[in-house]
Amino acid sequence: MINRTGQLILVAAGVTFEASNTFLFGYFMQNIQADFAITPLQTTLMGFLPLIFASLGGLGFGYFSDQSGRKKGFIFCLCGSVVSMLLVAASITPAMFIVGRLISGFTLAGTLTTGATLINESWQYRYLGRVSSVVQSGFSFSHVLISIALIVLPLTLTWRTAYYSLAAFQFIILVFSYHFVHESPRWLNEKTIVTSGKKEFLFTKNYRTKIILTSILAFIGFVSGNSSQVWLPSFYRSLNITPFLLPYITLIVFIIGTAGYLGYGFISDRFGRKPTFILFLGSAALFSASLSLFTPSPTPTVLFIVLATAAGAMLAFSIGFFSGYTSLMSEYFPTIIRGTAIGFCFNIGRVGNGIGPVIIGSLSERFGIGPAYLFNTLMLLIGIIIVLLLPKPKDTMSADDHLLAGEVKK
Numbered sequence: 488m489i490n491r492t493g494q495l496i497l498v499a500a501g502v503t504f505e506a507s508n509t510f511l512f513g514y515f516m517q518n519i520q521a522d523f524a525i526t527p528l529q530t531t532l533m534g535f536l537p538l539i540f541a542s543l544g545g546l547g548f549g550y551f552s553d554q555s556g557r558k559k560g561f562i563f564c565l566c567g568s569v570v571s572m573l574l575v576a577a578s579i580t581p582a583m584f585i586v587g588r589l590i591s592g593f594t595l596a597g598t599l600t601t602g603a604t605l606i607n608e609s610w611q612y613r614y615l616g617r618v619s620s621v622v623q624s625g626f627s628f629s630h631v632l633i634s635i636a637l638i639v640l641p642l643t644l645t646w647r648t649a650y651y652s653l654a655a656f657q658f659i660i661l662v663f664s665y666h667f668v669h670e671s672p673r674w675l676n677e678k679t680i681v682t683s684g685k686k687e688f689l690f691t692k693n694y695r696t697k698i699i700l701t702s703i704l705a706f707i708g709f710v711s712g713n714s715s716q717v718w719l720p721s722f723y724r725s726l727n728i729t730p731f732l733l734p735y736i737t738l739i740v741f742i743i744g745t746a747g748y749l750g751y752g753f754i755s756d757r758f759g760r761k762p763t764f765i766l767f768l769g770s771a772a773l774f775s776a777s778l779s780l781f782t783p784s785p786t787p788t789v790l791f792i793v794l795a796t797a798a799g800a801m802l803a804f805s806i807g808f809f810s811g812y813t814s815l816m817s818e819y820f821p822t823i824i825r826g827t828a829i830g831f832c833f834n835i836g837r838v839g840n841g842i843g844p845v846i847i848g849s850l851s852e853r854f855g856i857g858p859a860y861l862f863n864t865l866m867l868l869i870g871i872i873i874v875l876l877l878p879k880p881k882d883t884m885s886a887d888d889h890l891l892a893g894e895v896k897k
Contacts, residue, residue: 491609494668495621497660498561498602503625503632504657505568505598508575508591510629511653513717513844514637515646522646523581528848533581534588535717535844541837544593549600549830557605557671557826558664564601565661567594569654576650596834599623603813604826608671613756615817620752620810627748627803630716630741637734677822697819698832700877705812705836707870711863712806714843715775716744719799722856727783728792736796744803751807752814760815764808764874771805772867774798778860818880 512519512534520530552560567590574587603622610618636644720737728736747767755763777798784791812833820828843863850859 497664498606499622499625501565501660502599502602502622503629504653505595506626507629507653508572509595518646531848541592541596542834545596545600545830545834548597549826552601552826557601558668560601562665564594564597569657572650572654576647596837600830605671607817608673616752616756616814619814620749623810624745624748627741627744634734634738673822701832702835704873705833706839707866709836709839710843711866713840714847715863717844718847725856728787740800740803743800747804747807748810751810760880764811765871767805767808768867768870772864774802775860776864779858781857
């Protein structure tokens with residue numbers, strides 16, 4: 488066995504490579520379109536609409552983790568992740584590609600649900616925001632890894648090679664996780680309760696408001712946040728910035744974005760989940776709107792490039808509000824239903840994972856990518872209203888902190 492920090496690194500790595508499985512598509516859309524000889528809209532639909540079904544994966548794996556354990560659920564998700572990457576890499580028809588993306592949708596949601604729940608329950612309550620943000624930062628850090636790969640291997644890295652490489656790295660994480668990650672102490676303590684019932688939790692009055700509002704908040708975050716990240720590389724290409732600079736710009740943007748994911752956890756542990764959520768949502772709305780001010784220029788100036796990079800970087804930083812979902816939901820729901828609750832609330836919102844990029848894509852064809860970002864601004868402002876309606880989170884975890892020292896509650 489390894490210590491908790493080692494487990495945190497392994498789970499975060501698994502989420503990072505699975506997120507790379509999703510986001511890599513945005514970097515190679517034009518290449519994939521050319522290989523399959525299809526239109527841009529068909530390419531977008533083929534890549535992102537299958538992710539709508541991720542909500543089923545999150546709910547299914549969340550329920551499975553409540554019944555059979557967090558670790559077992561996480562391991563199954565990693566297995567599916569490897570299979571999906573190999574299918575996409577080896578696809579010779581659009582249908583085969585779509586099947587790979589469908590599996591990716593299921594495993595992306597499941598990997599985060601089971602991994603985040605396991606980690607959140609394996610650390611003391613006072614670290615909840617921070618450890619949750621480390622796991623969630625895998626989504627932003629995946630962009631950093633892709634940007635570095637495009638800089639180091641600009642000529643040899645085809646989209647098929649990239650997906651085969653991801654499969655190899657994820658397989659290594661699978662092997663290490665199987666041997667070295669151990670089960671959530673909190674789940675083990677509640678195992679007899681977990682396996683004996685709780686069939687009606689979704690319809691219980693105590694949880695109804697929380698379930699509805701957090702699901703809506705997750706949907707808004709996925710529609711706006713995911714499309715913002717996915718379309719940033721295309722946004723910079725639309726500004727006629729020299730291709731040589733693009734990987735460096737996206738690298739800078741997503742390094743700062745990763746800092747936003749991590750920073751959210753520290754800030755929320757200090758000032759609370761709801762105030763931090765509002766701060767980040769408002770900041771994301773502001774910088775999303777700022778991208779509409781940039782229009783393509785035949786010869787972009789250095790100042791223009793710097794300002795565009797700064798605006799995108801601050802938007803990426805602000806999208807760190809994604810780190811708040813699993814910690815907020817962990818506080819709202821007790822151990823016996825936590826996996827299912829996170830799986831449902833967070834991943835029902837993941838329907839927006841496929842919808843958001845398609846909406847931005849269709850708006851960009853008519854108005855340009857920059858102005859299309861105003862749609863995200865509207866969604867983020869609605870998100871602030873939803874956060875204000877949420878009840879104040881309550882500590883449902885610190886009473887079990889003694890379990891992390893090896894004690895068992897009698």
